[in-house]
Amino acid sequence: MEEWLHLPNGIMESNSKISLIGSRELCMEGCKGILEYTDGLIRIHCGNRQLKVLGRNLSVRVLERDYVEVEGIIFSLTFD
């Protein structure tokens, strides 16, 4: 369908989209909720997987129904 309509891959699916601005800011669309939140670790539920954000001084700047914005010094992103 995407190929037939000449759209970017994955746009028709319900996958999460993650944007990383340097190592200081992370924006995620398609977020289903926060599973764990400390200033060193944030686990974000994104459908069938979890995104683990490890870092320092992490804070959730914006939290909406399916969108989250994380700020801080990000060390690593891991999908579980």
Next chain:
Amino acid sequence: MQNWIGMILGTLTVRVTGGSHERFMNLCAVYNRDMWDFRAEGDSITVKVRASEYKNLRKAAHRAGVRLKIIKRHGIPFWLRRYKNRYGLVAGILVFCLLLSFFSSRIWVIRMRGVEGEIEQQILTQMKQEGITLGTRTSAFDFATVRQKLIVACPQISWMSLNPSGSVLNVDVSLRTAPPLVLDHQQPCNLIASVDGTILSMNIKNGDPMVKVGDGVVKGDLLVSGAVEYADGCTVFRKAEGEILAETKHRVTFQVPYEQTHSCYTGKTKRRYAFHFFGLSLPLYIGSVSGTYEKTDRYRPLVIDQVALPIGIYESKFALTQPLTVHLSREEAVAEATEKTMEYVSQSLPNCEITAINYQKEFTSTHALVTAEILCKENIAFAEKMLIFQ
């Protein structure tokens, strides 16, 4: 932007403790609560929330089993609440706003450029007649109409503009340059005697002389005729020109009383001050100055950055005087009369060469009567237009 809206609408910083704060965050996200800036602090988190949304968090808090505690209030609503019972402050702010609005809408400085002295005063007087003075409301005038009226009223003005800029009225004036006087050499005229006298010399450039040196003439006599008759009988009308010097006599009488009353300074001065504030003059003294005095006023405005503000101090200096009776001797009375004669000569006979002054003195019991006969040498030729009937 979020910060500005937060400041205007009011923001609370809330600490979330106990229970599952992650669940609380997710519930808030689901309920679309206006929250942001979640920060983890050990076992608790802090979050910023719109003040009006705080009540709506209870349901999410109850479901997540967390406790909420307001730790900081920001924004204008909380600031205003703090000063809610301070009526004086509120009244002060209100009065300040009213005064600011009142004073900003009025003219307090009239800055005139391109003109000074007598014409400046004339324009200011005219503006006053039109109603423009210090303290008048800017919006009450149609400056274009006033400008037209001023140009009509003052013929010396060729162009002017009135530009209100805040509380300053800028008046730019350009004066009319008078056209040079065009001498009409074509207009036929005669030269006649302006005063009685005896002719001493004649220097005629144009015209036919009717008198000669040594002749006595009275005021109005024809001296040089503009009608020049040629040998062939034809008459040409010209503009008679020339200089005719004559010895003239002027008589002036001064009566000087022996007993004169003068006003003389006692040496004492009194000063009175008044505070000038936006057109109002508030006296800084009690009582008035009694007796006779000579008053001089001085105004010292408050000047900031070369702009004179409508605030200042009026200083009135009263030099006290007292009447003093002076008794003059005959000689002193004559000397005063001589002085008056010289003053008369310098003022009334400026273009005359004084050859002699003869004094005749008469003395009565109360005054001296001095008659001065002034002999002068002056040009008595006066141009008078010829009336030619065809």
